[in-house]
Amino acid sequence: MQLAKGNTLSKKQGKGRNKELAVTPRAEDYSKWYIDVIMKAELADYSPVKGCMVIRPNGYAIWEKMKAALDRMFKETGHRNAYFPLLIPQSFLTKEAEHVEGFAPQCAVVTHGGGSKLEEPLVVRPTSETMIYEMYKKWVRSYRDLPILINQWANVYRWEMRTRLFLRTSEFLWQEGHTVHAAENEALEETLKMLQVYKTFSEEFMAVPVITGVKTPSERFPGAVDTYCIEAMMQDKKALQAGTSHMLGQNFAKGFDVKYQAEDGEWKYVWGTSWGVSTRLIGALIMAHSDDKGLVIPPRLAANPVVIIPIYKKKDEELKTKVLDAAYKLRDELTKEPGDIIVDDREGMSPGFKYSEWEQKGIPVRIELGPRDLEKSSVMVARRDGKPKEILPMEGLSKAIDLILEDIQKGLFEKALAFRAENTHKADDYSEFKEKLETDGGFWHLHWCESDDCEKQIQEETKATIRCIADHIEDSDGCCIKCGKPSKRRVVFAKSY
Amino acid sequence: MQLAKGNTLSKKQGKGRNKELAVTPRAEDYSKWYIDVIMKAELADYSPVKGCMVIRPNGYAIWEKMKAALDRMFKETGHRNAYFPLLIPQSFLTKEAEHVEGFAPQCAVVTHGGGSKLEEPLVVRPTSETMIYEMYKKWVRSYRDLPILINQWANVYRWEMRTRLFLRTSEFLWQEGHTVHAAENEALEETLKMLQVYKTFSEEFMAVPVITGVKTPSERFPGAVDTYCIEAMMQDKKALQAGTSHMLGQNFAKGFDVKYQAEDGEWKYVWGTSWGVSTRLIGALIMAHSDDKGLVIPPRLAANPVVIIPIYKKKDEELKTKVLDAAYKLRDELTKEPGDIIVDDREGMSPGFKYSEWEQKGIPVRIELGPRDLEKSSVMVARRDGKPKEILPMEGLSKAIDLILEDIQKGLFEKALAFRAENTHKADDYSEFKEKLETDGGFWHLHWCESDDCEKQIQEETKATIRCIADHIEDSDGCCIKCGKPSKRRVVFAKSY
Numbered sequence: 001m002q003l004a005k006g007n008t009l010s011k012k013q014g015k016g017r018n019k020e021l022a023v024t025p026r027a028e029d030y031s032k033w034y035i036d037v038i039m040k041a042e043l044a045d046y047s048p049v050k051g052c053m054v055i056r057p058n059g060y061a062i063w064e065k066m067k068a069a070l071d072r073m074f075k076e077t078g079h080r081n082a083y084f085p086l087l088i089p090q091s092f093l094t095k096e097a098e099h100v101e102g103f104a105p106q107c108a109v110v111t112h113g114g115g116s117k118l119e120e121p122l123v124v125r126p127t128s129e130t131m132i133y134e135m136y137k138k139w140v141r142s143y144r145d146l147p148i149l150i151n152q153w154a155n156v157y158r159w160e161m162r163t164r165l166f167l168r169t170s171e172f173l174w175q176e177g178h179t180v181h182a183a184e185n186e187a188l189e190e191t192l193k194m195l196q197v198y199k200t201f202s203e204e205f206m207a208v209p210v211i212t213g214v215k216t217p218s219e220r221f222p223g224a225v226d227t228y229c230i231e232a233m234m235q236d237k238k239a240l241q242a243g244t245s246h247m248l249g250q251n252f253a254k255g256f257d258v259k260y261q262a263e264d265g266e267w268k269y270v271w272g273t274s275w276g277v278s279t280r281l282i283g284a285l286i287m288a289h290s291d292d293k294g295l296v297i298p299p300r301l302a303a304n305p306v307v308i309i310p311i312y313k314k315k316d317e318e319l320k321t322k323v324l325d326a327a328y329k330l331r332d333e334l335t336k337e338p339g340d341i342i343v344d345d346r347e348g349m350s351p352g353f354k355y356s357e358w359e360q361k362g363i364p365v366r367i368e369l370g371p372r373d374l375e376k377s378s379v380m381v382a383r384r385d386g387k388p389k390e391i392l393p394m395e396g397l398s399k400a401i402d403l404i405l406e407d408i409q410k411g412l413f414e415k416a417l418a419f420r421a422e423n424t425h426k427a428d429d430y431s432e433f434k435e436k437l438e439t440d441g442g443f444w445h446l447h448w449c450e451s452d453d454c455e456k457q458i459q460e461e462t463k464a465t466i467r468c469i470a471d472h473i474e475d476s477d478g479c480c481i482k483c484g485k486p487s488k489r490r491v492v493f494a495k496s497y
Numbered sequence: 498m499q500l501a502k503g504n505t506l507s508k509k510q511g512k513g514r515n516k517e518l519a520v521t522p523r524a525e526d527y528s529k530w531y532i533d534v535i536m537k538a539e540l541a542d543y544s545p546v547k548g549c550m551v552i553r554p555n556g557y558a559i560w561e562k563m564k565a566a567l568d569r570m571f572k573e574t575g576h577r578n579a580y581f582p583l584l585i586p587q588s589f590l591t592k593e594a595e596h597v598e599g600f601a602p603q604c605a606v607v608t609h610g611g612g613s614k615l616e617e618p619l620v621v622r623p624t625s626e627t628m629i630y631e632m633y634k635k636w637v638r639s640y641r642d643l644p645i646l647i648n649q650w651a652n653v654y655r656w657e658m659r660t661r662l663f664l665r666t667s668e669f670l671w672q673e674g675h676t677v678h679a680a681e682n683e684a685l686e687e688t689l690k691m692l693q694v695y696k697t698f699s700e701e702f703m704a705v706p707v708i709t710g711v712k713t714p715s716e717r718f719p720g721a722v723d724t725y726c727i728e729a730m731m732q733d734k735k736a737l738q739a740g741t742s743h744m745l746g747q748n749f750a751k752g753f754d755v756k757y758q759a760e761d762g763e764w765k766y767v768w769g770t771s772w773g774v775s776t777r778l779i780g781a782l783i784m785a786h787s788d789d790k791g792l793v794i795p796p797r798l799a800a801n802p803v804v805i806i807p808i809y810k811k812k813d814e815e816l817k818t819k820v821l822d823a824a825y826k827l828r829d830e831l832t833k834e835p836g837d838i839i840v841d842d843r844e845g846m847s848p849g850f851k852y853s854e855w856e857q858k859g860i861p862v863r864i865e866l867g868p869r870d871l872e873k874s875s876v877m878v879a880r881r882d883g884k885p886k887e888i889l890p891m892e893g894l895s896k897a898i899d900l901i902l903e904d905i906q907k908g909l910f911e912k913a914l915a916f917r918a919e920n921t922h923k924a925d926d927y928s929e930f931k932e933k934l935e936t937d938g939g940f941w942h943l944h945w946c947e948s949d950d951c952e953k954q955i956q957e958e959t960k961a962t963i964r965c966i967a968d969h970i971e972d973s974d975g976c977c978i979k980c981g982k983p984s985k986r987r988v989v990f991a992k993s994y
Contacts, residue, residue: 047582048631049619057577057647064578076835080554081561085544086652086668087605108584109609114656115602122546134545150554155583155652159611171583338573
C-alpha cells in the first residue's frame, strides 16, 4: 500500500519526538490521554464548525471495518439498506409528543433554500423515525406487507454544547434500523435480536465486553416504550452506552397513522422498533484498549493488521535492495486485501522511530526484517498487546501471523473482561457505596425501589446513573439503597460518558 | 433470502395486473416509462420534502454494488476514505469567487441551531472543496506531506427547481475525491487517471459505453481550471453526463492558502483535483438498458443475479415438497453471497405473475423448476436480455449460470455500443444538423470555432449543448458549423439530461 500521505512525520519533526510526540499517560490526565491517542494516530481532527469533527483516513478505516461487519450481520438477519432524506419538515417531529420534546431543542434548522425563505422550516435529521413512518404509511397496506426490515447508514445532527471527539459530536455517522411488524411480540423479538447483534459485534469484533439490559424510564429514547442498551466499561472505570435498541410499540404508528389490514379484515396499527450504533463506537474502542504508547486496534477491525519494517544500513545499496525485496515479497505473501500490509520503506528515519509511530497508530503486529533475519530466514515479530517479541521462521509465517492476530484479539477481550470483573461491586450501604464510587469508580450492583426520585437523588449526590436493569443480574429481594423500600433486584449504577 | 417485504404484490392486486401494473412503453411516453420502471421495480419513491427522493431497498442495493466496485478501484489507485462535516460556514464559499457564484444560489441554509439563531449561517454542503481545503491547510506543511489522496462517500444538497428521480434531485448520494499535489503535472495526471477509472467502471460494471473529454468553459465546475467528463447515450438518444473529474489548478489552494515547503525551501501553493459520481448513475443505468417490460440490471451490479421459481400444483403436497426442496438446494448451490439467490416461494400467485414481477425488477436470470424438470434433472433458464429460454442440466448449472451472466453483461454493453454508433453522426451544414437533430436526436460531431457565442446560439436554436471536446475525435481542419470560421476539430453536440 502507498503510505498514507499527510499522515507521516518529517525527519525534522522526528528529532524532537520524545518531547513532542509522546502520549500523555492515562494516570496523569485521562482526558488528555484520550485526545492525544486520537491526534497521534490521526484518527480525527477538530473542524472549523463547532462541535463537529473530521474523521481522518485512519479513523475512517476503523469505521469501514465496523460497518462491513455490522452490515453483514444485519443482512444475515433479513434486513435491507435504504436511504431517506436528510431534511425533515419541522412539523413531522411534533407528531409524536415525547419525540419532539426530546429532539426539537437539538435540531439544526434550515430556514432558507434556493435563495428564498422556506414556507416551513426543515430540520437536519437528528434521527429518522418521523420521515420513515411517513413513508411506511405509504408502503404498508396489508399484513402481507409486514414485516418491513430496513436499515439506513447515514449522518445525523444533534446540536451539542459539550462535545468530545467520537464520543459526543453534533454530527455523527451511524446506522439506524427501523422495522414495523404485525404483532407486538414480533417487534419485541426484533428489538432483542438486534440488541444481541450489537453485543456479539462489540465482543467479537471490538473485543469490548458489554452488559445488556433495559433503561429506566428517565433514560428512554423519546418516543420509545422501552430502550434496551449495551454498556461497556472504559479504562477509567466509567460506563459508556455503546448501542441502543428501542421497542417503539405503536407510538409512531399512531402519530403517523401507519395501519395494516389484518387477515381478518380489521385495520390495525403496526408495531415498531428502531436501533442504532454510531461512530461513538470508535471512542469506545480507543478507551477500552489503548495504552500509554497510543492506539491499540483489535485485529479484526484493523485495516492494516501488519506493518513490516525493513532494516538496513543506508550505505550498503546491495544489502538494502535485498532487504527491501524480501520485505515486499513478504508483504505479498501476507496480503489478504489490497493494501492491508504496510511496508514502511520511508528513508531517513530510524527503525526505532518507525516502531514508535506504528505503535501510536495501533497496528497489531510489527515485523522487523534485517540482514541477519534474512540469513537465518526468520523475522522478529512484535505484538501491539505488549506480549514478548518472538523470532519466527519465514516458512509458514502467514499462518503463524494469523494465529498471533487471533491471540491478540482474544487477549484484548479477556483483559477487558477481567478488568470489568475486578471493577464491578455490590453494595447495600449508601455511604459506603458513595465513598467507594468516588475512590474506585466502577460498576455497582445496587438495590433500587424503581422510583424516579431515588434515581435522581442518587445521580445528584454521586453523579452515578442507572446504566441499565441488567439481564445478567438475577432477581433477589432487598431494600433500595437510597430509601430502604423493598426492591426486587439489583440494577447497575455507574458514572458514565 | 427473505423476500423483500412491502415490495410484493398481494393476490388481490395481482388480478388486475395487466392494466394496473404494465410499464408505459418507451415509444408512447419515454418520461413516463422511466418513472414507471422505477416505481414498478421499487427503486425509489417521492419524499414529502420537495425535490428529495427515498431510495428504496431495491435501488439502494444497486448503489451498494456500485460503491463496492468504485471503492475498490479508488483504493487500488492509492486513495483512502475520510469524512468531513456536513455543514459549512457560509463564508467559506466566498473564498473562491467562481465557486460561490456557482453554488450559493443552490444552498440550503441553516440559520438556527440548538434553539438559537447562529452568528454565522451554515450551508448544507453542495460539495466539499471549501471544507476540505480548510483542513488541508492544517495538514500540509512539507513536500513530504504530498500528495494527499482522499475520497469521501457522502450526501450533498443542491436546491433544484425541476427534479427527476435519480437524475436530478436536491439531495443525492455521491463520492467526492479531493487530492492535492506538489506539481501541476501530477494533478493533471490524477484528474485523467480518475476519469479513466470512471470510464472503466461505467463500461465494465454498468455496461454503459461512455465518451471522455473536456468540457467547454461554460460547462466547467465552478472553481475548476478544466472539467473532464464521461458522457453516455441514453435510449432516447440524449446524452447524460455520468461523472466529472476536475483539474482545480491552484484556485482553491490560493483561496484557502494551502502551501507546502518544497525541497528547495520555497513555499508553494498545492495543485488540486476533485472528482465525483453520484446516485445519478442509477438513472443512467435504467435509461441505458431497461425495456418495456421494466428494469434491466447488468449482472455485475445485480445484488440478486438469479431468481428461482418453483412450479407445482398446490394440491399435491408431496410433489410440492419435492419441488421446493430442490429449489432450496439449488439456491444453496448457486449462492455466492448470503441472500443473493432468491427462491420465490410465495403462495397464491401464478408462475406467470411471478415471471412478470421479476422481469419488472430486472433480475438477470430466472430459473423455472417444476416436476418434469426434476424428473429430467434439468431446469428452464430464462434471460432478462430477451435471448431465448434454454433447458440446462442441473449438473454443472452453477458454472453454466456464471457463463450466462457474463454473456448478458457483455451483450448489454455491445448493444449499447452499437446503439451509440448508429446514433452518432457528422454534419457540416447547420440547417441539415438542426433538422436531423430534431427528428433523429443522437450525438453530432460538428466543427466549432471555440467561441462562447456560437456555443450559446446553437444551444438556443437547437437545445443541443457541447457535451465535450472528446478524446476519441482526432484533429481535423474545418469550418465552424455556425459561423464558418476556422475550426481545428469536431466536438460532440447533443441534447442532454
